Amino acid sequence: MSVDPIEPTATLGDEFFKGVWRENPTFVQVLGMCPVLAVSNSARNALAMGLATTFVLVGSNAVVSALRRFIPNQVRITTYILIIATFVTVVDYVIQAISLDLYKALGAFIALIVVNCFILGRAEAFAAKNPVLPSIVDGLGMGAGFCWALLCIGGVREILGSGSLFGLPLFHAGFQGATLMLLPSGGFFTLAGWMLLLNALRQRRARRAAAAPLALVEGR
Amino acid sequence: MNTEPLWAIYVNATLINNFVLALFLGICPFLGVSNKLDTAARMGAAVTFVLVVSSASAFGIERLLTALDASYLRLIAFIAVIASTVQLVEMFIKKTSPSLFRALGIYLPLITTNCAILGLALFQTNKGYGFAQCLVYALGAGSGFTLALVLMAGLREKLALGAVPDVAQGTALALLLAGLLSVAFMGFGGLSG
Numbered sequence: 001m002s003v004d005p006i007e008p009t010a011t012l013g014d015e016f017f018k019g020v021w022r023e024n025p026t027f028v029q030v031l032g033m034c035p036v037l038a039v040s041n042s043a044r045n046a047l048a049m050g051l052a053t054t055f056v057l058v059g060s061n062a063v064v065s066a067l068r069r070f071i072p073n074q075v076r077i078t079t080y081i082l083i084i085a086t087f088v089t090v091v092d093y094v095i096q097a098i099s100l101d102l103y104k105a106l107g108a109f110i111a112l113i114v115v116n117c118f119i120l121g122r123a124e125a126f127a128a129k130n131p132v133l134p135s136i137v138d139g140l141g142m143g144a145g146f147c148w149a150l151l152c153i154g155g156v157r158e159i160l161g162s163g164s165l166f167g168l169p170l171f172h173a174g175f176q177g178a179t180l181m182l183l184p185s186g187g188f189f190t191l192a193g194w195m196l197l198l199n200a201l202r203q204r205r206a207r208r209a210a211a212a213p214l215a216l217v218e219g220r
Numbered sequence: 221m222n223t224e225p226l227w228a229i230y231v232n233a234t235l236i237n238n239f240v241l242a243l244f245l246g247i248c249p250f251l252g253v254s255n256k257l258d259t260a261a262r263m264g265a266a267v268t269f270v271l272v273v274s275s276a277s278a279f280g281i282e283r284l285l286t287a288l289d290a291s292y293l294r295l296i297a298f299i300a301v302i303a304s305t306v307q308l309v310e311m312f313i314k315k316t317s318p319s320l321f322r323a324l325g326i327y328l329p330l331i332t333t334n335c336a337i338l339g340l341a342l343f344q345t346n347k348g349y350g351f352a353q354c355l356v357y358a359l360g361a362g363s364g365f366t367l368a369l370v371l372m373a374g375l376r377e378k379l380a381l382g383a384v385p386d387v388a389q390g391t392a393l394a395l396l397l398a399g400l401l402s403v404a405f406m407g408f409g410g411l412s413g
Binding site: 030085112117185188191200203 | 242246247251296330332337388389393398
């Protein structure tokens with residue numbers, strides 16, 4: 001590939017917000033679900049996981065993009081995985097050094113960032129075809145989208161399950177949390193709930209767009 | 221050295237700590253390949269095979285890395301082994317059974333990024349299992365994965381004929397089903413007693 005296929009209209013801002021909303025990795029692309037479900041039992045764990053993943057994503061996007069002309073096509077997936085694994089090893093040791101509690105709470109899921117399919121997906125779909133700066137912005141945007149999706153799920157599960165948010169109690173002392181929300185099934189149910197909500201919103205918007213006069217749609 | 225009996229490891233990995241429904245490993249193929257019963261069963265078999273082979277390799281590599289005092293390379297070494305195992309399985313299936321190869325399609329190379337496999341390699345290291353224990357653990361995890369996938373595919377095949385509200389089509393419905401299955405599997409928790 002001799003020319004970078006980046007459209008002149010795609011500004012850095014677009015690259016960022018596409019990850020946050022339009023192509024949100026969790027709610028729209030439904031990629032990388034394992035950590036989303038597994039470590040979202042409290043808002044703190046969710047945020048830590050989101051930040052760790054964002055760091056790995058930005059780092060691997062930058063390196064993959066910088067090396068994109070030197071990586072032979074046949075071994076590209078293996079190369080991407082090794083680059084990602086290097087960054088994950090760094091994160092693994094950093095979290096262990098900062099907070100041992102957090103390290104224990106996240107467990108094997110820090111190491112498992114390596115096989116988070118949306119990181120490999122961004123390397124293959126975006127970083128391998130674009131210059132370094134847009135790739136970094138793309139990583140930041142996708143990471144931000146992943147973070148807020150995790151926070152949405154972690155927040156709901158912590159409020160309903162433990163009656164607190166980021167460890168701060170929200171209700172009076174006698175509050176009985178729904179243990180179900182902290183168990184694995186709570187993760188499935190919460191994510192399903194968000195999906196239902198987003199589907200309903202999307203359908204309502206589609207109905208409105210269909211009902212609206214053409215001029216209104218064009219002039220939005 | 222861990223002295224857990226082999227049958228306990230197997231039951232634990234298959235039912236009590238089911239890799240998909242209790243540990244959230246391998247959710248992507250679980251949601252992606254669970255549309256048809258037939259494909260789900262074949263996918264389960266392929267994953268089980270890769271689990272067993274990579275578990276054995278990971279056991280050897282862990283010994284080697286400990287001897288070399290280079291355990292910080294563990295993650296990178298494991299993932300490289302898994303990627304090559306999957307490549308090997310892919311070539312093997314392509315040679316021996318082209319029909320199975322076509323049926324599995326894109327999901328075969330994607331086994332590399334199935335977190336159940338790397339997860340298993342890391343868990344067996346953390347638990348300090350011996351060689352036989354590792355193999356049984358891998359088999360148990362594979363049966364658990366296959367069981368969850370087949371159950372899910374059965375449910376989804378039935379629901380494809382049902383009247384599902386538009387809002388709940390697709391992923392949302394699959395997630396609700398997975399949640400219910402997960403509640404059901406919690407009942408096996410009593411076995412660990």
